[in-house]
Amino acid sequence: MIPSEFEYHAPHSVAEAITLLTQYPEEARLLAGGHSLLPMMKLRFAEPAHLIDINGIKELKGISEQGNVIRIGAMTTESELIDSALLNEKCPLIPAVARLIADPQVRNRGTIGGDIVHGDPGNDHPAVMLALDARFILQGPEGERTVPANGFFLGTYSVGMAADEILTAILVPVFASSTGYGFNKLKRKTGDFATAASSVVVQLQGESCADIRIALTNAGPCAFRAEAAEDLLKGQVITDALIEQAAQKVMAACEPDEDLRGDAEYKTHMSAEMARRSIRDALTKAKG
Numbered sequence: 107m108i109p110s111e112f113e114y115h116a117p118h119s120v121a122e123a124i125t126l127l128t129q130y131p132e133e134a135r136l137l138a139g140g141h142s143l144l145p146m147m148k149l150r151f152a153e154p155a156h157l158i159d160i161n162g163i164k165e166l167k168g169i170s171e172q173g174n175v176i177r178i179g180a181m182t183t184e185s186e187l188i189d190s191a192l193l194n195e196k197c198p199l200i201p202a203v204a205r206l207i208a209d210p211q212v213r214n215r216g217t218i219g220g221d222i223v224h225g226d227p228g229n230d231h232p233a234v235m236l237a238l239d240a241r242f243i244l245q246g247p248e249g250e251r252t253v254p255a256n257g258f259f260l261g262t263y264s265v266g267m268a269a270d271e272i273l274t275a276i277l278v279p280v281f282a283s284s285t286g287y288g289f290n291k292l293k294r295k296t297g298d299f300a301t302a303a304s305s306v307v308v309q310l311q312g313e314s315c316a317d318i319r320i321a322l323t324n325a326g327p328c329a330f331r332a333e334a335a336e337d338l339l340k341g342q343v344i345t346d347a348l349i350e351q352a353a354q355k356v357m358a359a360c361e362p363d364e365d366l367r368g369d370a371e372y373k374t375h376m377s378a379e380m381a382r383r384s385i386r387d388a389l390t391k392a393k394g
């Protein structure tokens with residue numbers, strides 16, 4: 107199908123892009139990798155009269171370490187995340203997840219920023235951001251603000267930012283010692299979205315769990331944390347029996363939609379299984 111007619115803009119700075127967004131309120135959309143927006147335009151689910159291509163904005167690119175935080179430009183592609191020596195050393199969860207997103211064509215163009223802002227419950231980065239306790243830098247006509255990932259995902263295709271704001275960067279904490287991660291994703295075939303997926307980050311103090319975040323993909327209207335399961339495990343020496351109890355709490359928190367990937371009951375059970383595996387993987391890594 108062919109998208110409806112639009113005017114194309116290619117700004118070279120964030121300021122220029124924000125000016126365009128304010129100039130065409132309600133009518134403009136940012137174009138990043140295009141792998142979610144263009145299919146929606148072709149189906150006429152999105153019909154922006156102005157398309158603002160942010161691929162030429164250099165300040166939105168790059169991965170750097172700033173103290174105990176890694177800053178990832180919103181226009182960093184999945185392939186760049188996979189190839190980043192810094193991320194592979196200091197925050198390996200992100201490249202591990204990017205490797206399982208779609209196929210090389212999508213990964214070469216699709217960006218971490220687009221994946222987060224799109225608000226698709228099947229996108230993988232939102233849950234990863236929740237598990238990592240990431241923060242997002244948003245820039246708009248009133249200036250810049252930094253918001254936590256926790257609370258950013260509001261519902262399907264709904265995130266906590268204004269239409270005239272741009273996600274410029276993502277801040278993720280460098281893993282402290284005795285921290286481990288797990289990511290498990292069930293998909294029907296290579297290139298498909300998750301039927302269910304879970305991202306977990308655990309920090310141990312001695313044998314006990316000092317902190318844990320368990321986040322789910324495609325288990326509800328948007329990515330979310332299974333907080334009751336986290337509360338059950340915090341402060342405990344995590345045993346198989348406790349993991350099983352946590353998995354029950356995960357299931358209680360899930361409310362997936364039925365779709366071609368499975369009915370709600372199947373997806374709920376698979377979400378719990380992905381969480382079980384991710385908790386175990388995270389513990390193994392945290393113990394070194």
Ligand SMILES: Cc1cc2nc3c(=O)[nH]c(=O)nc-3n(C[C@H](O)[C@H](O)[C@H](O)COP(=O)(O)OP(=O)(O)OC[C@H]3O[C@@H](n4cnc5c(N)ncnc54)[C@H](O)[C@@H]3O)c2cc1C
Pocket residue numbers: 135136137138139140141142143144180181206207208209212215216217218219220221223224226228229230231271272273274297298299300
């Ligand atoms: C076949 C296929 C399989 C896929 N499988 C997966 C998968 O398994 N897991 C997964 O996570 N994703 C998957 N995707 C989605 C893919 O990762 C997309 O690239 C991603 O959802 C959107 O990123 P993008 O850079 O392409 O953004 P675009 O499509 O360009 O934009 C998406 C939305 O975000 C907005 N936007 C983009 N960047 C910004 C920004 N910096 N600030 C504010 N708004 C912005 C746009 O205006 C638009 O509304 C798949 C896509 C395809 C085509």
